Amino acid sequence: DADVTQTPRNRITKTGKRIMLECSQTKGHDRMYWYRQDPGLGLQLIYYSFDVKDINKGEISDGYSVSRQAQAKFSLSLESAIPNQTALYFCATSESLSNQPQHFGDGTRLSIL
C-alpha cells in the first residue's frame, strides 16, 4: 500500500461546486503539504501543516481551505470551484527535522468545467 494516499485520483466537476480532496499517510510524519501543478510549471505550495493545530498558508492559498483532521489526514477544499483551478494536486509529508525530503502521493487530477 502507498505511504501517502490521495483520493480521488481523478475528478471532473462544474464551476461553483464545493470539492474536497483527501490525503492520508501511514509514514507517521507530523508535517503535511498541499501543492498544485499546472502544465509546464513546477509545484506551487497551497497550504502546509506542522501538526494538527498548526496550519499555514503557502504561496497560492486564495480560493482554497484545508483541514487537518488527525496526524494522518489532511484535506484540501475548494469552496466554490472555478475553471482556473483545473490542475494536478499533490499531497506530501515530511519529518519534522530540518532538511528532510518530502514524500508525495500520486496526485489528484481535477478538471472544472
Next chain:
Amino acid sequence: DQQVKQNSPSLSVQEGRISILNCDYTNSMFDYFLWYKKYPAEGPTFLISISSIKDKNEDGRFTVFLNKSAKHLSLHIVPSQPGDSAVYFCAASDNGGATNKLIFGTGTLLAVQP
C-alpha cells in the same frame, strides 16, 4: 519571480551515456537542495539531496553537484538507462530547513534512447 529555474525543458541522451540536468537559483538564502523524479500519473519521487555545506553528494548512479558562488546545481546520471526517462524537478528550501518548504523548478523531461 522564479527563484528556481530549469532552463532546459527537455533532454535526450543515449543509453549508457551521461545525463546532466541543470538548475539555477536566485535566492542566496537557499541552503538545502533536492532532485525529484516524476513518471506520468505518479507523484514526484525523492532522488537525492545536498546541503549547502557540501559541494557534491553521490548515491549510486546519481550525483548532485552544488556551486554556491554560481547559484547552480546539477544532477549527473551515469550510466543513463531507459528507465530513467522521466521529468526531473529540482527544488530548494531556506530557513535552515526549519519549515521544509520547497520551491520547485519547472522540470526537465529526460528521454533516454535505447
